[in-house]
Amino acid sequence: MTANNRGPAERPARVATPSNHPAAALKRMKTSILQDGVRRTVLPSGLRIITEVIPHTRSAALGIWVGIGSRDETPAMSGASHFLEHLLFKGTHKRTAMEISSEIEAVGGETNAFTTKEYTCYYARVLDSDLSLAVDVLVDAVADSLLEPADVETERGVILEEIAMHEDEPGDEVHDIFAEAIYGSHPLGRLISGTPESVTPMTRNQIDSFYRRRYKAPEVVVAAAGNLDHATVVRLVRKALAGSPLDTGDAAPAKPRAADKRVRVLKPQNVVVHRDTEQAHIVLGGAGMSRYDERRFAMGVLNNVLGGGMSSRLFQEIREKRGLAYSVYSYAAQYADSGLFGVYAGCAPGKAGEVLDLIRTELERVAESGITPDELVRGKGMVKGSYVLGLEDTGSRMSRLAKSELLHGDLMGVDELLGRVDAVTLADVGQVAADLLTRKHSLAVVGPFDEGAFPPG
Numbered sequence: 308m309t310a311n312n313r314g315p316a317e318r319p320a321r322v323a324t325p326s327n328h329p330a331a332a333l334k335r336m337k338t339s340i341l342q343d344g345v346r347r348t349v350l351p352s353g354l355r356i357i358t359e360v361i362p363h364t365r366s367a368a369l370g371i372w373v374g375i376g377s378r379d380e381t382p383a384m385s386g387a388s389h390f391l392e393h394l395l396f397k398g399t400h401k402r403t404a405m406e407i408s409s410e411i412e413a414v415g416g417e418t419n420a421f422t423t424k425e426y427t428c429y430y431a432r433v434l435d436s437d438l439s440l441a442v443d444v445l446v447d448a449v450a451d452s453l454l455e456p457a458d459v460e461t462e463r464g465v466i467l468e469e470i471a472m473h474e475d476e477p478g479d480e481v482h483d484i485f486a487e488a489i490y491g492s493h494p495l496g497r498l499i500s501g502t503p504e505s506v507t508p509m510t511r512n513q514i515d516s517f518y519r520r521r522y523k524a525p526e527v528v529v530a531a532a533g534n535l536d537h538a539t540v541v542r543l544v545r546k547a548l549a550g551s552p553l554d555t556g557d558a559a560p561a562k563p564r565a566a567d568k569r570v571r572v573l574k575p576q577n578v579v580v581h582r583d584t585e586q587a588h589i590v591l592g593g594a595g596m597s598r599y600d601e602r603r604f605a606m607g608v609l610n611n612v613l614g615g616g617m618s619s620r621l622f623q624e625i626r627e628k629r630g631l632a633y634s635v636y637s638y639a640a641q642y643a644d645s646g647l648f649g650v651y652a653g654c655a656p657g658k659a660g661e662v663l664d665l666i667r668t669e670l671e672r673v674a675e676s677g678i679t680p681d682e683l684v685r686g687k688g689m690v691k692g693s694y695v696l697g698l699e700d701t702g703s704r705m706s707r708l709a710k711s712e713l714l715h716g717d718l719m720g721v722d723e724l725l726g727r728v729d730a731v732t733l734a735d736v737g738q739v740a741a742d743l744l745t746r747k748h749s750l751a752v753v754g755p756f757d758e759g760a761f762p763p764g
Contacts, residue, residue: 360537377499392420446553579756580752586653587659595743
């Protein structure tokens with residue numbers, strides 16, 4: 308019988324264990340003040356709760372972040388984290404799938420989830436008065452999902468359709484091809500969703516085993532931001548966790564993911580995937596830097612100058628002056644032990660060669676001569692503005708708390724971050740450009756081309 312068909316009388320009750328005695332647990336909890344309005348509590352299980360009070364809002368955002376992503380999967384289990392993202396909303400011992408969604412929607416809230424290569428997030432946004440409901444529903448879904456066999460089969464079909472739909476979007480597909488060209492068979496080079504070859508044979512027991520082994524309390528961060536009270540949120544989370552698989556004994560929180568020295572970058576290569584498309588999709592680039600690299604602030608400035616907006620060099624040169632592409636931009640992705648830097652362009656197939664030459668010329672120019680003082684000022688302004696403006700709602704503030712805890716182990720203040728950006732010099736940017744842009748780059752292309760259509764650059 309599936310979760311959707313289970314009636315109230317058939318739902319076994321969760322029983323609190325002796326180790327969860329309220330008085331003993333309170334003695335072992337540790338609460339600290341990270342910044343003004345930001346507090347962090349570590350439960351005896353190692354699960355962390357971080358909140359930020361934003362008193363002048365009438366909403367609250369809640370996220371349950373698990374430090375497990377697609378890079379934690381074996382080749383046979385590729386796509387398991389994404390599979391779980393779908394399944395954890397399908398029913399628990401307390402609620403059916405319909406009840407999980409309807410209880411939040413009945414108060415005008417919203418729930419969703421996403422999976423990345425290094426973590427998975429389940430989140431909700433509600434009115435501040437409904438935060439207690441959001442905590443109860445979301446914690447229940449993440450901590451105590453049933454993973455009924457029928458739901459596994461239903462979501463398998465949904466995921467396979469999602470993968471097929473993604474392959475019909477060449478502008479998205481080219482980025483995955485580019486990542487694989489850099490990392491090959493390493494988990495960082497694999498699709499987050501998995502492939503039909505990995506998702507189709509994956510059994511319910513395999514997914515359940517992954518869930519029970521990987522979703523441990525020390526890997527979990529509960530983050531909330533909005534018009535809230537920290538102690539109340541802690542109490543609500545503890546109540547929702549009581550008796551669940553995440554309500555465990557003493558453990559220390561997991562440390563941020565350590566650098567894995569085994570990450571290997573492939574030799575530069577060209578990968579061309581033939582598609583009968585009306586547009587050519589190009590990504591040129593290579594390995595970048597990790598999120599712990601002190602040069603990441605200079606990298607942010609360089610990225611904005613090169614292709615971060617309408618005033619960037621690539622946009623001006625390729626679109627504004629020549630009208631060769633509608634979309635052209637650069638981007639950087641950072642992981643615990645590696646990273647990517649790439650330039651994307653979408654253009655008419657007949658213009659692909661010219662666009663690629665222009666991209667390479669601009670990268671060479673910046674690598675040799677650096678950027679101008681005016682560009683440095685503009686690049687810094689773009690980095691600072693995007694960061695600060697991105698903290699204007701409760702959802703982004705909640706994400707900042709969780710990512711800082713999961714990925715860095717601390718919370719950098721806004722002023723400190725802006726200071727780090729301000730400290731970037733022309734020499735800093737020049738050194739990063741000379742390092743990253745003078746290397747031979749890999750090329751990924753999706754469009755109406757045959758293999759070998761683009762000679763090595």
